[in-house]
Amino acid sequence: MTRMHSLEARNMSNRSALAVALSLAIVSPTPSWAAALVAPTATPHANTVVAPVVLPMGGVIGNFGAGIQTQAGLQSALPSLAPVSVSPALQAPSGLPTVQSRSLQAQGVSAQAVLSGVAAARSVTPAKGASVQASQTPVNAKNVAAVSSQVRDILHDAGPVQDSRAESAVSLGDRIFSFLIGGFSGKSDDAPAPAQSTQMELPLQPADAENASRLARNPEASLNITQKKMLQTLDYVASIYTEHYAPLGWKQQNGVDLKKVYQDIRKQVVDTPNMSFRQFQNLLAKFVASTKDYHTGIQFFSTEKAKLPLFIMQAEGKYYIAYVDRTKLSEAEFPYQVGDEVVEFAGKPTAEAIEDIVKATGENVRSTDLRLAEMRLTSRIRQTGAEVPQGPVGLKIKTSDGVEHVVTLEWAYQGEVVPQDVPVLDGGLDAQTQQMDLGLGRADLDIPSRSVAQKIVDALRAAVRKLLPDAAHPHAQIFKSNAEADSANKFIIGSRESYVPKLGKVLWEMPKNMPLHAYIFENAAGKLIGYVRIPHYMGEEKEAALFAQLIAQLEKKTDGLIIDQLNNPGGSLFYMYSLLSNLTDKPLIVPQHKLLVDESDAYWAAQMMEEAAKEGAEKEVVKAMKKEFNLSVDDGLTQKVLGYAKFIIDELKSGRRLTRLFHLFGIDKIAPHPVAHYTKPMLLLINALDFSCGDFFPAILQDNKRATLMGVRTSGAGGGVKSMEFLNQFGIAQLAYTWTIAERPNGQPIENLGVTPDIKYDLTANDLKNNFSDYVKAINAAIDAMVPKAEA
Structure with a gap:
């Protein structure tokens, strides 16, 4: 000493x-x-x-x-x-x-x-x-x-x-x-x-x-090398959202000013010689969030995260305990119950703590922002750009008897392993151009020597990989992983089971080791109603096949069907199309898109057209498509896809990078599955945490008058997504950006507007206090009104 x-x-x-x-x-x-x-x-x-x-x-x-x-x-x-x-x-x-x-x-x-x-x-x-x-x-x-x-x-x-x-x-x-x-x-x-x-x-x-x-x-010539590299990285990220971003015009019409945000961030970098990498990451996240687009996102290389073993949810302006992980927080340690009000969080009124998170992560659709903030209140992941707390946190909880209690919990904190603020390297070029990777490498573009049909399918798969698995919220995979790791928490986005309790007397239920949650129940009127949970649209062929088998049985044994897609992060366009083909006996029209295309799209289109022109290709393509994507397709599919390829080339030739409206991959309608399809009344449960395919699925069913929608408006993530990585020195793992903007048959975009339910229902305080009893009654009343009364 x-x-x-x-x-x-x-x-x-x-x-x-x-x-x-x-x-x-x-x-x-x-x-x-x-x-x-x-x-x-x-x-x-x-x-x-x-x-x-x-x-x-x-x-x-x-x-x-x-x-x-x-x-x-x-x-x-x-x-x-x-x-x-x-x-x-x-x-x-x-x-x-x-x-x-x-x-x-x-x-x-x-x-x-x-x-x-x-x-x-x-x-x-x-x-x-x-x-x-x-x-x-x-x-x-x-x-x-x-x-x-x-x-x-x-x-x-x-x-x-x-x-x-x-x-x-x-x-x-x-x-x-x-x-x-x-x-x-x-x-x-x-x-x-x-x-x-x-x-x-x-x-x-x-x-x-x-x-x-x-x-x-x-x-700026006198900036230090770290500042210069930060500005170069900022410029590159900004170029993605101004040059390759399909909804830019729509956003500008609705008050989004990316230029102002960019200039403000640039000034902060210039004015802060000792800016840390974390500070710079936060500024980049702010820029991306300023698009007001749930499809755009930025992720960072980080292991830091923290969590509390409970979930807090809002109803009627107040916040309540919705879930407690009793494996980590026993009743002796935490004698508070689901339905108790959380008056304060970390020394602030809970509503104020939620607002702080909304402001930090960027404001978009109010109802969705608030629900996302609820999730982030007790679960912080630096990978998504969140600031991660550690140590004790105080809560003030009001129990059912009206007494307020001050409680202290400890964040379950996992520290950062990835080194931070490592001095940047300078190769001697002030204006360094970064190479972007859209996940479309030479292996995707150079079609291998295989059968003619398989070559075409390979080319199509290469293009599909530009859309999949990123037709979802940019953190969809993180949500899915969290849901799998904490299966008891039914409030997590993408959870196998939702928070909706059993709706009646259960007569049959899908085994828990299956990827889908489904059951048949008897309601108060004696009708048999099916219930199917769709947690996300990131399934594969086996899940699609299981869904088809399930629907075939429900068609035979039920009078109506309830589909629960609450808290759905989206996923694969083709997987969603596959599920929809099981829910109709008539073709379903789908939204059109404006695409922001580039030379890589044109290259794929040229490869497709060259291979498809070969003799005998069409029949093999239809066969391969049925197997590869589990789609219900007809013999005209090849021509539809080729029409899509020709459209891309023609648009670029005409000088249009943002194309006119067209159907993705030329698929203008979803044909009914030839064997397994549901024909009876359907009620679809939706909410503010439905993203991307979680927007498109209800939109297609509503536009075709195939189902009644119940709940609150979806998030409004209305387009296709591209994800990319690029070499950088600031811990940026991935960018996601919207490369199409969709339009429904009535001419209305989905982006920022979402899908409005036919029957509006928002959760009540009584729902959170009494196991969603009001919600259960409303769901049963809605499906009962839709199902024809039994003959006397």
Whole structure:
């Protein structure tokens, strides 16, 4: 401990000495010495530049005597100076222009004496006829002490320079010199205005003039390398959402101003030399969220996360406990129950804590934002851009008897393993172009030597991979993984079972080891009603086949069907089409899309057209498509897909990257499954946490008058998605952006508008207190009204 105190004392002494030395430099009437330290940016003037005299520090201390009014007074202000070693990085801003000349004469100073022993020093020459006036500001103990104190404070706040990165030390130097040459207000008796540096006209070499002019035009030229790389990364991310983003026009019509957000973030980067990687990540997340699009997203490489073993949910303006993980929080530890009100969270009213999360993550559709914030209130994942807390958190809980209790829980915290703020590398190019990866590599584009039909299917699969599995919320896979890891929590997005309790007397139920949750129940009127839960649309062929088998049995044994897609993150377009083919006995029309296409789409289209032109292809393609995508297709599918390919090429030829309306892959209708399809009344449960395919599924059923929708409006994630990775040095794992914007048959977009239910139902406080009893009654009443009454 004594050694640590001694080291700290030595550091303080060194800082004090350096502070005094710097203070003397700026208030001394010997301007050449001060100018050697502070050297502000040169100012162009005709073919010369007005700049302070730039001389090295060495050999100047002996000249302090000139102009000092009371030598004794000055000495009394100076501490006993220990030898000071200044880091090489603590120097005047490195982006300054330099000038070459042969000699220097300044009033009251011998240049030869000052420069002696400094072989590498630069010198400057006054322009012909220029006069040099030394500052007449007197130096006294009071002035030196005041300036020294403020400089010492700056050094103390910065900590040991030798432990910092080079660019951080440079930034500290910039801060000190900026303070010394312009940081005084001049209003305090204790802090004099800084002395003026001696200025003279300096003849410029052409390169020097260009450098000075460049700095005047572009202040960003003096940024440190981390700032420059941050700006390059920001520019690249911004270009994705302005050049490859299909809904841009729609967003601009509805008040989204990406340019303003971009400019604000750019300014923050420029104004913050020591910005951490986390701060920069947060700014990028802010930019992406400003699109007001639930399909757009950014993810980061991070292992940090924290969770509380409970879920809190809002109803009628108040927040209640909806779930407690009793494996981690026993009743003895936490004697509070589902339905108890959570009045405060982390020292704030719970509603205010929710609003803080909404503001931090970006505002879009109000109802969806609030429900997402509920999830994030007790589960924070840095991978999604959330700030992750740790340690204790306080809650105020009101029990059913009206008594309020203060409770402290501990975040289950997992720390960060991925290193942060690693110094960036610079390859020497200020404008580095990043290569983007859309998941469409050469293996996808170069069709292997296989059968003609398989070649076409391979080409189609390559294109489908641009849409799958990302036709979903950008965090859909995270939601799905969380749901699988915490199967008891039925409020998680993508959970196998939803929070809707059993709706009646269960006569049959799907085994729990199956991927789908389904059962048949008898309602109060004696009718047999089927219930099927669709947690997401990220299923594969086996799930689609199981769904078809289930529907075939429900068609035979039930009078009506309830489909529950609450909290659905979306998924695969073709998987969704496959399920829909089982729910109709008539073709279902589907939305059209405007696509933002590029040369990679055209390349795929050309490959498709070339292979499909070969003899005997069509029949094999239909067969392969049925097997590959589990679609109910007809013999005209090949022509539809080829029409889609031709459309893409024609649009680009016509100069349209944002195309006219067209059906994705040419599929304008979903044909009924030839064997398994449901023909009886259907009720579809929807809510604000239905995304993407979770929007399209109810939209298609509603547009075709095939089902009655009940609940609240869906999120409005109305397009197809592309996900991409790109090389960067700031921990960015993935970007997701919307490459199509869909339009329903009535001309209405789904984006931001969602799908409005036919029967509106929002959860009540009584639902959260009494196992959703009101919701169960409303669902049963709705399906009962839809099912024909049994004949007497």
